[in-house]
Amino acid sequence: MDLALTPEQEMLKTAVRRFVQQEYPKDTLLQMAATGISCPSESWSKLAETGWLGIAIPQEYGGEGGTLTDAAVLFEELGRGPVPGPHISSGLLGGFTVLAGGTQAQKREWLPLIAKGERSLVLAVTEADYGWDARDVRLVATHDGDGYRLNGSKSYVFDGLSATHFLCAVRLDDPPNPPLARGGKGGSVGLVSVPANASGVTVRSLPGFAWNLSEVKLDDVVVDKADLLGESFDSGWDAFQEAAGRTIPVLTAYQVGACQAVYDMSVEYSRTRVQFNMPIGRFQRVQDHVINLVNQLDAARWTAYEALWKLDTDRPAADAIHLAKAVGSEAYYQACNHAHEVHAGVGSMTEYGLTLHTTASRTLYHYLGDPRYHRRLLAEALGL
Amino acid sequence: MDFEPTYTEEQEKFRLEVRAWLKDHVPASIVHPADPIDLSYEQYQMRRELGRKLGEKGWLWPTAPVEYGGGGLSLDYSVVIEEEIDNAGMTLPPYYDSGGKLGGASILVWGSEEQKQFFLNKIFRGEVRTWQLLSEPEAGSDLANVKTTAIRDGDDYVINGQKVFVGSGLGCDYMWTITVTDTEAKRHENLGWFMIEADLPGITIQPMDLLISGGESGAGSGVKNVVFFDNVRVPAFNLVGGENEGWKVATTHLELEHGTGGRISRNWLVDRMFDYCKTTQRRGEPLAKDPNVQDRLVDIYIEAEITRLFNLRNYWMRHSGATITYEGPQASYYRKQSGLRQATAILDILGPAALTYDPELGAGEGHVEAYMRSALIALHPGGTTDIQKVIMARRIGIGREVKEKAGALA
Numbered sequence A: 001m002d003l004a005l006t007p008e009q010e011m012l013k014t015a016v017r018r019f020v021q022q023e024y025p026k027d028t029l030l031q032m033a034a035t036g037i038s039c040p041s042e043s044w045s046k047l048a049e050t051g052w053l054g055i056a057i058p059q060e061y062g063g064e065g066g067t068l069t070d071a072a073v074l075f076e077e078l079g080r081g082p083v084p085g086p087h088i089s090s091g092l093l094g095g096f097t098v099l100a101g102g103t104q105a106q107k108r109e110w111l112p113l114i115a116k117g118e119r120s121l122v123l124a125v126t127e128a129d130y131g132w133d134a135r136d137v138r139l140v141a142t143h144d145g146d147g148y149r150l151n152g153s154k155s156y157v158f159d160g161l162s163a164t165h166f167l168c169a170v171r172l173d174d175p176p177n178p179p180l181a182r183g184g185k186g187g188s189v190g191l192v193s194v195p196a197n198a199s200g201v202t203v204r205s206l207p208g209f210a211w212n213l214s215e216v217k218l219d220d221v222v223v224d225k226a227d228l229l230g231e232s233f234d235s236g237w238d239a240f241q242e243a244a245g246r247t248i249p250v251l252t253a254y255q256v257g258a259c260q261a262v263y264d265m266s267v268e269y270s271r272t273r274v275q276f277n278m279p280i281g282r283f284q285r286v287q288d289h290v291i292n293l294v295n296q297l298d299a300a301r302w303t304a305y306e307a308l309w310k311l312d313t314d315r316p317a318a319d320a321i322h323l324a325k326a327v328g329s330e331a332y333y334q335a336c337n338h339a340h341e342v343h344a345g346v347g348s349m350t351e352y353g354l355t356l357h358t359t360a361s362r363t364l365y366h367y368l369g370d371p372r373y374h375r376r377l378l379a380e381a382l383g384l
Numbered sequence B: 001m002d003f004e005p006t007y008t009e010e011q012e013k014f015r016l017e018v019r020a021w022l023k024d025h026v027p028a029s030i031v032h033p034a035d036p037i038d039l040s041y042e043q044y045q046m047r048r049e050l051g052r053k054l055g056e057k058g059w060l061w062p063t064a065p066v067e068y069g070g071g072g073l074s075l076d077y078s079v080v081i082e083e084e085i086d087n088a089g090m091t092l093p094p095y096y097d098s099g100g101k102l103g104g105a106s107i108l109v110w111g112s113e114e115q116k117q118f119f120l121n122k123i124f125r126g127e128v129r130t131w132q133l134l135s136e137p138e139a140g141s142d143l144a145n146v147k148t149t150a151i152r153d154g155d156d157y158v159i160n161g162q163k164v165f166v167g168s169g170l171g172c173d174y175m176w177t178i179t180v181t182d183t184e185a186k187r188h189e190n191l192g193w194f195m196i197e198a199d200l201p202g203i204t205i206q207p208m209d210l211l212i213s214g215g216e217s218g219a220g221s222g223v224k225n226v227v228f229f230d231n232v233r234v235p236a237f238n239l240v241g242g243e244n245e246g247w248k249v250a251t252t253h254l255e256l257e258h259g260t261g262g263r264i265s266r267n268w269l270v271d272r273m274f275d276y277c278k279t280t281q282r283r284g285e286p287l288a289k290d291p292n293v294q295d296r297l298v299d300i301y302i303e304a305e306i307t308r309l310f311n312l313r314n315y316w317m318r319h320s321g322a323t324i325t326y327e328g329p330q331a332s333y334y335r336k337q338s339g340l341r342q343a344t345a346i347l348d349i350l351g352p353a354a355l356t357y358d359p360e361l362g363a364g365e366g367h368v369e370a371y372m373r374s375a376l377i378a379l380h381p382g383g384t385t386d387i388q389k390v391i392m393a394r395r396i397g398i399g400r401e402v403k404e405k406a407g408a409l410a
């Protein structure tokens, strides 16, 4: 047994940490949060130049061919920021979905662009009637000549504003399979790539406590047969499922890095903030908050990395993936709450930086399924 | 025992009178922004105007003594007013007035007769809006560690220092402020409270940028500020409770702020969530029909009921003259922590619809989104939940050698 990172991974970790400190300092992150625009940006271009966006994409498709654990090391450091941008939604999930379900031509054409950050292929799955199951996909695709005509909306699309292309989950309106709305079983669910600037596509940012979520409307958007992921309509959803399974533990590593940053901040503050003539860390109530926080952090860390190890070594991992997401999402959410208790007033000030995490933690709680959803899938995976 | 207030015929008649009056006097154009930061100047003025009219009738501070501009009403009648105001979607006063509430109550206990005549009349008639200025960079939980000084100079005190996390948007008339009146004296024996006119030379107000400033609707502060005092001359008349007697005054102030006052009000959050879940379809059925959603909705309901009953009990205890010990901080602690648990339940039920005030997708016209932010930030004002626990332990008699008593309330 050896739970240490490899020397190469340690080097990567150091390099990414330095990069994040340099290219994504707090002021930059605050500005991105205020404007909602993180990509395109100078920082994003620099991130793309490093080649890290393609860390887990095979070399034959222009990536670095790293393991999922390699990717996790990278994303843990990005999570410390928290660095925004379509690195998870496109770099990981988009890339893995194409890898799992794309035709050879699509892999050759799309993956190198994703790896270089020249294309942001953002998954658009959920709708106003919110859920991550195939049955929640209602957006209609009808046959139109050789291609398809799309009508409907995608809601709460993570990184929607940064997308150059959406990989939209759509339901085929096949005459033998009338759509759900008309009492039918509904046609099969597939994935279609839609350029963000295609005619009929509008993207609207969702304001408030959400973190980089958008509404994407498709109004009579016509796409080519070549834009359908894979050879047949049915292959899309399975590809998404497989890709989500690989993305989730890396996403939870991002949450681990974020928890780590929130923890570091809280420890530092407990040491330096003085009330009643002593550092507040001396108060057992403050210690409780910090200890709750570190327990969340470590729980997220080890569930994530074991899942990654299982996937990297081709072991059965379904249960570990759901465990990691259920624990990691809850951990980041609660870690931020504990940190707010430690910091009291100061933590609520935008300029301090904690609220960047608080905001991110709420959106990531739900992205790719919330803790309760993954608990149910875990129960299934455990044969209950 | 009777949990339901029983109303006499006179009270019911009075209710109709209040209801009819409110119908005539609450402007139809009054709005309740989800985040009080969005309260406009015009809307604020509308609320102030309503406050003055309520003040004229003695309904702004119904139980406050008539000789100081209050309503002099018994609890039975003030309950009726509060219920009707609540039904009209508002609070008393219908705008943020933390210093009026807490400063007013403190002056009632510790002010001189002249001070009561002068300040309370303005407050209870709704002529002024007052902020409370306690916190400083080095004095949050440790309030006694304030550094702002008030030094006697002839007939005035000269005030220097900085307050943080105070006030609201759209300004105020008075600042209810704790200072150091003797820089040499021991902790707790060096403090003094002032009612400071807000437009005196040397006062600068700088808004802070927070995740949210807490509070709901038009009565929330909307904005918190840093207030700087640079050689501000305040007449000695405005010192309340005496030089170096400030800690005594603070115990009254804090007692109320820690929730001992109690209150009776509906829980808008429960109403809103139930409404939304009954009328929003998910997968072809109302959300409220999903057993998982029901579990979480009931969690929200249970939290709200316990909070409501703690507040109801405190209200009753205060007005029936019962001896209050740990109950004030308990209500505050419970309300804050359960508020955060309710926010988590909402996130579980609604998903990201809870996180946006987008007009199409946001739940509850943006009120839910604002609540998701304020449930977290509301943990801190008026003493953190940790501090509420510290006080509870002392009052229960396990925190210190001597069991601590609650602060004096009028």
Ligand SMILES: Cc1cc2nc3c(=O)[nH]c(=O)nc-3n(C[C@H](O)[C@H](O)[C@H](O)COP(=O)(O)OP(=O)(O)OC[C@H]3O[C@@H](n4cnc5c(N)ncnc54)[C@H](O)[C@@H]3O)c2cc1C
Pocket: A273, A275, A276, A280, A283, A284, A285, A286, A341, A342, A343, A344, A345, A346, A348, B098, B132, B133, B134, B135, B139, B140, B141, B142, B164, B165, B166, B167, B212, B213, B214, B224, B377, B378, B380, B381, B382, B383, B384, B385, B386, B387, B390
């Ligand atoms: C939205 C908002 C509105 C506010 N409104 C006002 C206002 O109108 N007027 C005003 O004067 N102030 C206001 N405040 C300030 C508020 O009262 C303080 O934030 C609060 O008292 C905590 O002080 P602090 O932020 O300095 O935290 P600190 O006191 O520094 O606390 C940091 C941490 O240490 C813990 N701690 C401190 N001492 C102890 C102890 N003895 N035992 C155990 N734990 C301890 C705290 O619980 C917390 O976890 C407001 C604050 C906010 C966020």
